[in-house]
Structures are given as C-alpha cells and as structure tokens.
Amino acid sequence: MDKKVIILTKSDKNGGYCVAGIDTSNGKFIRLVSEDEESEYALFDSDITYEDGQCLKVMDTIYVKLKDKQDCWFQPENYIIDSEYYLKKIGTATLDQIKNYLTHQDYIFYNNSNSILTNELRKQLKKYSLLIVELDELNLWRDKFKEKRIMASFLYNNQRYSYIKITDSILTEKYYYEVCQSEPRPYTLNNVIVIFSLACVFNMNASHYKLIANIIEQPRRVGFRNIMF
CATH class of the missing domain: 2.40.50 (OB fold (Dihydrolipoamide Acetyltransferase, E2P))
Structure with a gap:
C-alpha cells in the first residue's frame, strides 16, 4: 500500500530514527517502522534516503510504500515500510498545513x-x-x-x-x-x-x-x- 505522509518527527531511537507524521488520507498519525526487532523497529539512513541521495527531513511530504500495519498494542499508529522501495518526496508542508492536524x-x-x-x-x-x-x-x-x-x-x-x-x-x-x-x-x-x-x-x-x-x-x-x- 502507498501512503502520502507529512513528516513531523525524525528523532533518535536506538542508533536509528523514530519517524512519524500525518497520513493525509485520513488526518491521523502514522509512525513508520522497520522490521529490525533489535533496534525496536527504528529506521536507519538507508530507509529514509531518497533516490537522489538526499535524506528525509521534517516537514517533507512524501509517498511511502508500506508492507502492512504492525501488530503493536501500545503504538497502534505503526506501519512497516517496504525497504525495497525509495521514499519519494513530493513537497514541503507549511506551518498552516500542520496546524490543521x-x-x-x-x-x-x-x-x-x-x-x-x-x-x-x-x-x-x-x-x-x-x-x-x-x-x-x-x-x-x-x-x-x-x-x-x-x-x-x-x-x-x-x-x-x-x-x-x-x-x-x-x-x-x-x-x-x-x-x-x-x-x-x-x-x-x-x-x-x-x-x-x-x-x-x-x-x-x-x-x-x-x-x-x-x-x-x-x-x-x-x-x-x-x-x-
């Protein structure tokens, strides 16, 4: 599945990143996670690099390909990224856009x-x-x-x-x-x-x-x- 996401966080997590934002299709939060159990499913540089070599930034609006929803009872917003595909940046969100959420x-x-x-x-x-x-x-x-x-x-x-x-x-x-x-x-x-x-x-x-x-x-x-x- 594909999601259009406004990125709001790219914070440190176990040697990688906790990346989360807004799913623009429903206005709800979504956290992008890996399948790396040892890091508690953090994302790493290879996961958040665009095809042109640039790295994802907060306020980027992206398309991301997902495998499935993660079964995590205390973090129901978690979705597993498909690391076979690059993220695709399609724009940059404004402050006014973010305040809608x-x-x-x-x-x-x-x-x-x-x-x-x-x-x-x-x-x-x-x-x-x-x-x-x-x-x-x-x-x-x-x-x-x-x-x-x-x-x-x-x-x-x-x-x-x-x-x-x-x-x-x-x-x-x-x-x-x-x-x-x-x-x-x-x-x-x-x-x-x-x-x-x-x-x-x-x-x-x-x-x-x-x-x-x-x-x-x-x-x-x-x-x-x-x-x-």
Missing part, C-alpha cells in the same frame, strides 16, 4: 505524569502514542542526573506536566546552550507546536515514558497596544 486530548497520554505504567496503559480503551499540540509556553531545563539531556515542563489543558524527556540529539544541540545560560531559571519557548511520543516499555519500572519528539517554533505573536491621542 492539532490533536485535542484531555491529557498528554492518559495522565499528567511523565510516564504511564504498562498495566494502566493496557486498561485504556482507545490507545494512542503520538500527539501534536500547541503550547503557549514550554519551559526547558537541564537534566541534573544525565549529562547533556534536557527536560521540559508545561501547562496543557489546565494540567501541569514536568520532567518530560527530550532525548533527540538535534533538539538537544539546538537548545542545550541556551538552557544552561538561562539557569537557574528555565529557558522558555513561547507559541510552539510540540510533537509527543509514547516510548516503548522501560523494563526497570514497567513504564512507558512520554517524550518530546519535535518542537516547531512559530513566529512571535504581535500584541496590540492602545494608542493615546
């Missing part, structure tokens, strides 16, 4: 913690593992317990979220210096679109952690002041 859940993955226990996740009737939301403010902090990693906190739907991990190296490189310079205060981003992903189970505590897979900055909002004459 904003999601509106009560919580970021079922609760306002930074993770969810596997047992609790199994009880959920409608499972999902990808979200795209718009946040007025995203606060970034340096993770004191792991070298060169960033954590995020934010308010969503009147719920406060803290200690949300950012594991992607590109996002870390982009913001780490500013985060360190801002201490002890957080480094704050305003008016951003954030793509969240629910990770595979962390066996040490049988939990699925919530990750920020991408941050898309928007132009600053211009306020208006009353003018006195």
Whole structure:
C-alpha cells in the first residue's frame, strides 16, 4: 500500500530514527517502522534516503510504500515500510498545513505524569502514542542526573506536566546552550507546536515514558497596544 505522509518527527531511537507524521488520507498519525526487532523497529539512513541521495527531513511530504500495519498494542499508529522501495518526496508542508492536524486530548497520554505504567496503559480503551499540540509556553531545563539531556515542563489543558524527556540529539544541540545560560531559571519557548511520543516499555519500572519528539517554533505573536491621542 502507498501512503502520502507529512513528516513531523525524525528523532533518535536506538542508533536509528523514530519517524512519524500525518497520513493525509485520513488526518491521523502514522509512525513508520522497520522490521529490525533489535533496534525496536527504528529506521536507519538507508530507509529514509531518497533516490537522489538526499535524506528525509521534517516537514517533507512524501509517498511511502508500506508492507502492512504492525501488530503493536501500545503504538497502534505503526506501519512497516517496504525497504525495497525509495521514499519519494513530493513537497514541503507549511506551518498552516500542520496546524490543521492539532490533536485535542484531555491529557498528554492518559495522565499528567511523565510516564504511564504498562498495566494502566493496557486498561485504556482507545490507545494512542503520538500527539501534536500547541503550547503557549514550554519551559526547558537541564537534566541534573544525565549529562547533556534536557527536560521540559508545561501547562496543557489546565494540567501541569514536568520532567518530560527530550532525548533527540538535534533538539538537544539546538537548545542545550541556551538552557544552561538561562539557569537557574528555565529557558522558555513561547507559541510552539510540540510533537509527543509514547516510548516503548522501560523494563526497570514497567513504564512507558512520554517524550518530546519535535518542537516547531512559530513566529512571535504581535500584541496590540492602545494608542493615546
């Protein structure tokens, strides 16, 4: 089967990439995965390179040939790519296009913690593992317990979220210096679109952690002041 997909994430995963976006045929999220069990089905450079040698980028609109839907109970958006075929880039999405696909859940993955226990996740009737939301403010902090990693906190739907991990190296490189310079205060981003992903189970505590897979900055909002004459 072929799918037309707007790519929203290309984040680090076990030496490869977690690649996800929007299936334009139905407006739903889709995560592109391989059949490599050892990497937890990550994609690699050979999977995301176009025929002309260019590599897939976030905001690319592509055609991708798929083998089948992956049987993954906690990530129902997963589809297995057919690695015998190149991806085909057909355009670049705009910010306005992406905002058409904003999601509106009560919580970021079922609760306002930074993770969810596997047992609790199994009880959920409608499972999902990808979200795209718009946040007025995203606060970034340096993770004191792991070298060169960033954590995020934010308010969503009147719920406060803290200690949300950012594991992607590109996002870390982009913001780490500013985060360190801002201490002890957080480094704050305003008016951003954030793509969240629910990770595979962390066996040490049988939990699925919530990750920020991408941050898309928007132009600053211009306020208006009353003018006195």
